[in-house]
Amino acid sequence: MDNKILSIEIFGSDIVCASCVNAPSSKDTYEWLQAAIDRKYPSLTYNISYIDIQKPIDNERQQALANRVLDDEFFYPLVLIDGEVVGEGYIQLKPVFTELEKRVIESDPS
Secondary structure, eight states: OOSOOEEEEEEEOSSOOTTOTTSOOHHHHHHHHHHHHHHHOTTOOEEEEEEETTSOOSOHHHHHHHHHHHTTSSOSSEEEETTEEEEESSOOHHHHHHHHHHHHHHTOOO
């Protein structure tokens, strides 16, 4: 694998998504996802960030995505890996792990 660091972003809010009854909060999803990735891929180098859609965001791209969530284009939490949407609303591990594995294999020079 080369030195490219994967970027994982979780967009969410402290307010639980109305369409996501009984689902974990966005912050809980962020923490759960980080722990699951660390367990399954202990040597994976990645950055994970939580972006609160209800708070000011300095990054224009992230603010545009937050606005799309606020405009009901996406459910939250919204999970992106290297800018690609891999889950929204009720997040499941399989699509996230599939995307991570795809990106790790694509960047492996062997």
